[in-house]
Amino acid sequence: MAYSAKPTGDFLQIFNALTGAPHFSIHVGSRGLGTYFMSGNTLTITYKTGITEVWDLTKRQKLR
16 A cells, blocks of 8 residues: 655644555644655654664554
C-alpha cells in the first residue's frame, strides 16, 4: 500500500495515497513536528525537541 502524510494541528495524519482514506494519526503535541520523511511503508519523524521516531505504517506501530 502507498501512504501519504499531512500535518494537521497537533497530529500527523497518515492517508492511503491511492484512495485518500485516513489510515491513522500520530499525536505530535508539545514536542512540535520538525520534519518527516516517508520511504515505502516506513515513516521517520524528527521533533523540534530533537527526538527521532521510526514508524512502520503497515503495522501502525513505532519501531524505535
